[in-house]
Amino acid sequence: MLDHARDLESLREATERLLTAAARLDNASAAAASRLPGWSRGHVLAHLARNADALVNVLEGRPMYPDAATRDADIERDGPRPLDAQIEDVRATADHFQRVAAVPADWARTVALRNGVTDVAARVPFRRLVEVSLHHVDLGIGLELEDLSDDFTAREIDFLTERFAGHADVPPLALATPDGHTWRTGRADGTAATVTGPPADLMGWLAGRRTGSALKTSNPALPVLPPL
Known part of the structure; x- marks a missing residue:
């Protein structure tokens, strides 16, 4: 059974772990390659921020992204930013997602994700938890898949x-x-x-x-x- 409140708390903890680990980087290591082909660590952090915005759109009934090209362009635009800007953006957008997800809602409703995929709203906090957890591993800064629960x-x-x-x-x-x-x-x-x-x-x-x-x-x- 889905428990969106439990997942939101797990998400809060996972986000704090990621931000704490990322804060130990410097601008040079943030610009270095991540484990994802073609993406620097900055690209991963930029994606996490824009994904939080996108999942707010989902919860509020808007398209997740305007289109694939806009999604990709936003990540390319934000990827080269200094580390402090990346961390501030990830934290601010994560907090915004948490506030929106805390509003009383019909968690059994169907929501639209990317590429025609639909799901129940109650699974959205877990989908965000997956983004934060797997991309923390993708950063290559200490967390491995075996460390996840x-x-x-x-x-x-x-x-x-x-x-x-x-x-x-x-x-x-x-x-x-x-x-x-x-x-x-x-x-x-x-x-x-x-x-x-x-x-x-x-x-x-x-x-x-x-x-x-x-x-x-x-x-x-x-x-x-x-x-x-």
């Missing part, structure tokens, strides 16, 4: 396998972790290939953060997953 990792695998379920470009897959958690995803037709491994590695592969080299599969190779 078991509950977070299982919920994100739930979400990602649901997103890929029925996808024409994803073969049928049966995922499992050593502790017995299982998921099905991909096309419904055909025999499912098994993919097994630690939760952090499964999540990292599904989220495009890891190659899957730590996973085992019954097929000769892991499939290449399409972008989300």
